[in-house]
Amino acid sequence: MFLNHRSPAILAAAALAAFFCIPPAFSQSEFEEDFDDSGKTWQEIAVQLPAPPTPENLIPFYVSATATQTFAIDEKSLSLGKDGVIRFTLVSTSVSGAKNISYEGIRCASFEKKSYAYGRDDGTWSRSRRDQWEPIVRNSANRQHGVLAVDFFCESKGVAGNRETLLKRLRNNQPINPKTGG
Numbered sequence: 001m002f003l004n005h006r007s008p009a010i011l012a013a014a015a016l017a018a019f020f021c022i023p024p025a026f027s028q029s030e031f032e033e034d035f036d037d038s039g040k041t042w043q044e045i046a047v048q049l050p051a052p053p054t055p056e057n058l059i060p061f062y063v064s065a066t067a068t069q070t071f072a073i074d075e076k077s078l079s080l081g082k083d084g085v086i087r088f089t090l091v092s093t094s095v096s097g098a099k100n101i102s103y104e105g106i107r108c109a110s111f112e113k114k115s116y117a118y119g120r121d122d123g124t125w126s127r128s129r130r131d132q133w134e135p136i137v138r139n140s141a142n143r144q145h146g147v148l149a150v151d152f153f154c155e156s157k158g159v160a161g162n163r164e165t166l167l168k169r170l171r172n173n174q175p176i177n178p179k180t181g182g
Helices: 002-021 028-035 144-153 163-171
Strands: 058-061 069-080 085-094 099-107 112-119 125-127
Touching: 058 144, 058 163, 069 163, 085 112, 085 144, 099 144, 144 163
Parallel strands: none
Antiparallel strands: 058 069, 069 085, 085 099, 099 112, 112 125
């Protein structure tokens, strides 16, 4: 009688203990393998070179008082890739009027930049020989990539908005953080 009186409580306790002791149907490593992207390598998408820039599509941006060049982005070329890279044509103009045109990318996740191609006088592109990602430098006189990344394109290692948001910010010279922007 004593055993029968306590049987439901003992059975319930035994059932709960058994429930919590049952191993999961999958191992922890299998779970991480399915959902953990940290071990997967980032892959860059194929790049299509844009049309050459035209003066009416250039959006100038301020770099610094000590810059030896002025800079502008061709708004028609600005794109946000599925790989997280912001690509654009950059036009650099020296004080004597010489222009350098380059098609470049900024990767906010790693705070890096890359030059894909350089513009020629005839409107064609010459592929860059230095086709690799490099850290963005923010403390040099011509710190154009740092200004673009910090003030207009990137926030918390991600892209700070869609294409139209980035263009609006550039057109209106409205940096992400006005205290540091320029």
